[in-house]
Amino acid sequence: MFCSLSGQPCRDPVISPAGYVYERAVITKHLASDSTDPIAHTPLEEHLLVSVRAPADPSVPSSRAVAPPKPPSATSIPSLLRSLQAEWDASVLDAHQLRTQNARLRQELARALYQTDAAARVIARLVAEKDAVAADLAAIKRAVREGGPVSGVSAVSAPVTSANTTTAADEEPAADRMDVDEPATVVTAGVQAEFDAVSDALSKTRKKRKSPVTASHAALDTFAPHSHAEVTHAGIAHLTPAYAGHPSTDPSHLNADPAMVVVGGPSRGLLMIDPMNSNATTAAITFPGALKTSKVAAAAVVAGPDASAPAGSDEATALVRVVAAIKDRVLLASPTKILADVPVARGEGKHGAVVGFAVHPSGHYAAAVTSGGAVHLLKTTDDAALEAVHVVQLPSSSSAGDNRNDVPSSVAFHPDGMLLAVSYAQSGRVAVIHPTTGAVVAMFDAAADEGGVDSDVDEATRGGVTAVHFSEIGFQLFAARAGGGVDVWDLRKLARAAVLATSNSVGVTAVVGDYTGTYVAAGLADGSVKVWAFEKKQWAAVAEVAAVVGGDVTGLAWGQDAKTLVVGGKVGGKVVALQVSE
Numbered sequence: 001m002f003c004s005l006s007g008q009p010c011r012d013p014v015i016s017p018a019g020y021v022y023e024r025a026v027i028t029k030h031l032a033s034d035s036t037d038p039i040a041h042t043p044l045e046e047h048l049l050v051s052v053r054a055p056a057d058p059s060v061p062s063s064r065a066v067a068p069p070k071p072p073s074a075t076s077i078p079s080l081l082r083s084l085q086a087e088w089d090a091s092v093l094d095a096h097q098l099r100t101q102n103a104r105l106r107q108e109l110a111r112a113l114y115q116t117d118a119a120a121r122v123i124a125r126l127v128a129e130k131d132a133v134a135a136d137l138a139a140i141k142r143a144v145r146e147g148g149p150v151s152g153v154s155a156v157s158a159p160v161t162s163a164n165t166t167t168a169a170d171e172e173p174a175a176d177r178m179d180v181d182e183p184a185t186v187v188t189a190g191v192q193a194e195f196d197a198v199s200d201a202l203s204k205t206r207k208k209r210k211s212p213v214t215a216s217h218a219a220l221d222t223f224a225p226h227s228h229a230e231v232t233h234a235g236i237a238h239l240t241p242a243y244a245g246h247p248s249t250d251p252s253h254l255n256a257d258p259a260m261v262v263v264g265g266p267s268r269g270l271l272m273i274d275p276m277n278s279n280a281t282t283a284a285i286t287f288p289g290a291l292k293t294s295k296v297a298a299a300a301v302v303a304g305p306d307a308s309a310p311a312g313s314d315e316a317t318a319l320v321r322v323v324a325a326i327k328d329r330v331l332l333a334s335p336t337k338i339l340a341d342v343p344v345a346r347g348e349g350k351h352g353a354v355v356g357f358a359v360h361p362s363g364h365y366a367a368a369v370t371s372g373g374a375v376h377l378l379k380t381t382d383d384a385a386l387e388a389v390h391v392v393q394l395p396s397s398s399s400a401g402d403n404r405n406d407v408p409s410s411v412a413f414h415p416d417g418m419l420l421a422v423s424y425a426q427s428g429r430v431a432v433i434h435p436t437t438g439a440v441v442a443m444f445d446a447a448a449d450e451g452g453v454d455s456d457v458d459e460a461t462r463g464g465v466t467a468v469h470f471s472e473i474g475f476q477l478f479a480a481r482a483g484g485g486v487d488v489w490d491l492r493k494l495a496r497a498a499v500l501a502t503s504n505s506v507g508v509t510a511v512v513g514d515y516t517g518t519y520v521a522a523g524l525a526d527g528s529v530k531v532w533a534f535e536k537k538q539w540a541a542v543a544e545v546a547a548v549v550g551g552d553v554t555g556l557a558w559g560q561d562a563k564t565l566v567v568g569g570k571v572g573g574k575v576v577a578l579q580v581s582e
Contacts, residue, residue: 001052004039005030014049018042021052142189187377187390187436195436198362199416202251206415206474211516212255214562217533219580220519220543223565226579229273230572238264238299239555239568239575242272242320244307251361251415254472255515257559258566259305261575262322264296270324272317272335275557275566275577285322285333297325300357302332302366302380321380323366325354330368330378332386340386344368344376356411358420360435365389367435369411369422377435392438394422395431412468419491421477423465430468430479430489442494444479446487467510473517480508486522486532488539498539500532509552509570514562521565523553529567529578549574 001010003023012024018040028046030038037044187195241258257276264270270285302321309316317335324331325344332340344354352372359366368376377390394408409425413435420435428446433439446462463482470477476497479487484505490497502508502524510523519542521531527550531543549569557566565578 010052013052015052016040016044017048018044022049024049024051191379191389192436194362194364195360195417198360199418202361202416203474205251209252211518212561214514214516214518215580217535217542220531220533220562222581223529223531223543223545223578224581225548226564226577227276228574228576229275229277230574236263236554236568236570236573236575237296238262239557239566240300240322241557241566242301242304244305244316251472251515253307255560257564258557259316260320261555261557261566261568262299262301262320263555263568263575264299264324270296270299270322270333272320273575275575276564285324285335285338294326297327297354298357298368299324300359300366302359303363321363323357323359323368323378323380323386325357325368328353330354330366330376330386332380342378342386342388344370344388352407355408356422358411358413360413361415361417365435367411367413367420369394369408371407373408375411375420375422375433375435375438390436392433392435394433395440395443406464409465410467412470414470415472415474419470421468421470423468423479425466425482426464428462428465428479428481428487430465430477430487432477432491442491444477444487444489444494444496446479446481446496462505463507466508469511469513469520471513471517471520472515476513476517478511478513478520480511480522482507482509484508486511486520488520500539500541502530503544510554510556512556512558514558516562519558519562521556521558523556523567525552527551527553527569527571529553529556529565531565545578548576548578 001013001021002008003010003013003026004020005022005026008023010021010023013021014024014027015021016027016037016039018037020037020039027038027049031044031046035043035045240262242260242262243253243256244259259274260272261275262270262272272284300323302323303319305316305320320335321339322333324333328343330342330344331338332342352370352374354368354376355371356369357366358369364380366378366380368378370376373394373396375392375394376388377392379387379389381387406424406426406429408422410423412421414420418434419441420433422431422433424430430444432441432444434441462484465479465487466482467480468477475491477489477491479489481487484502484507486500486502486508487496488498488500489495500520500522502522506528507525508522509525511520513520517534519531519533520539521529523529526546527548528544528546529548530541532539533542548567549572551569551571553567554570555566555568559565559577559579563580567576567578568574569576
């Protein structure tokens with residue numbers, strides 16, 4: 001009895017309803033994928049198959065176990081020889097196919113090795129060209145710093161320009177020009193070396209230092225006024241902290257309560273206030289002559305109190321140095337007198353008035369950004385003088401749109417001192433440049449990033465940037481928006497990492513991060529303060545204190561271990577120190 005499908009003798013024959021005989025194993029395998037009779041093409045299921053067995057005779061023991069049939073191929077010697085010959089032929093064919101496949105693989109391997117060798121030669125040539133270009137660039141920088149001709153350079157792609165480069169048509173009449181010593185178009189090798197040395201020292205310290213234990217999220221939610229100082233003149237336009245021991249190559253002195261804050265109002269000079277003691281004015285700086293009633297456009301602390309002297313004493317405050325901008329001038333002042341006066345505008349409307357200050361971590365340099373889009377690098381010398389070192393022109397914000405009147409609004413140095421961030425007042429843009437060369441590192445444009453991190457963000461309603469601040473860990477840049485929220489830009493990816501939203505789109509007027517990079521505080525236009533924490537790779541709001549000061553918050557400063565936050569208000573002239581409840 002032979003299977004109708006395989007043609008082989010059946011060991012376990014079954015018969016279908018159509019009358020066809022199949023080997024059970026063969027037909028069962030077929031029915032697993034097709035429920036029809038393979039010969040009759042009629043519906044068929046396994047339970048319809050009927051086994052075919054030889055009848056058993058109880059009187060004949062041999063009939064109880066029927067021997068399976070032998071295949072015809074093994075019934076004679078010739079059939080055995082044919083089977084062996086077929087197996088041999090199959091083996092020889094398999095061996096031939098394996099040899100062919102092996103030869104093909106060897107050819108493919110040889111081709112891949114050749115391509116790898118060619119790629120290595122191309123890479124070597126590109127590396128050699130890169131090294132040659134780097135050498136040419138180093139020669140250009142060296143020649144420019146030394147003021148000599150550029151030699152040994154194969155090609156220069158574009159002429160080098162600076163903010164001070166003018167043509168004969170641009171020259172102003174002699175009667176209209178201020179008698180000012182023009183700053184150099186490039187920094188000297190000594191200035192660049194000082195920037196490099198400070199950056200190296202601070203970056204190494206940052207990698208090795210251990211972050212202190214800061215206040216918990218729950219503790220920050222208990223922020224409450226600890227002390228407040230009433231400023232005598234109307235309102236506070238600027239608030240900048242002064243930390244004891246600043247400047248220093250060890251940034252740990254920043255993890256402390258501010259020894260004092262310097263506040264400036266619409267007029268009448270500057271006040272030095274101890275923010276931890278109510279109504280404790282340490283010193284007042286008044287400006288001479290016609291400048292006495294002029295508005296302080298910007299102020300920053302260049303050097304803080306002496307850490308070795310008693311806090312608040314004359315010995316401690318004697319070392320304090322403050323730079324202040326009034327109209328088109330920058331003043332260097334101590335608690336007792338004006339030490340230096342440097343004009344920063346070159347002709348009416350050329351560079352404009354100073355709108356913001358940033359102090360280099362070394363304390364020896366300050367960057368003043370003007371409404372005309374220029375950045376003036378100023379140096380404080382050991383003999384209490386102020387020198388104009390360098391000036392660069394910022395990239396125009398109108399290149400990305402029609403914001404022709406988009407002027408700078410604030411400026412901040414990176415904690416290592418090798419980057420400078422400048423924000424624009426109308427657009428959501430922030431330029432990051434090298435302070436010594438003016439080279440643009442990045443131009444962060446929130447409008448171009450709309451929907452990148454938060455699809456609900458409407459950039460058209462968020463306005464320009466009012467303040468910028470680099471995280472102390474050096475990887476993030478915070479930009480406060482006039483229409484609400486804080487943009488968090490990632491300096492490693494050069495992209496916006498988050499948008500920290502404020503309630504009811506209240507504008508943000510000040511922003512500052514703490515020493516550890518865990519918290520960022522924003523001062524709002526309604527006088528309140530909001531704090532976010534960075535945890536598990538995302539930012540989350542942890543505290544909000546309403547109506548801390550009157551009007552816009554004009555300045556913020558963190559205290560030791562993020563347990564204190566000093567706040568200054570535009571209306572009412574109040575400085576408030578918030579502290580957590582122990």
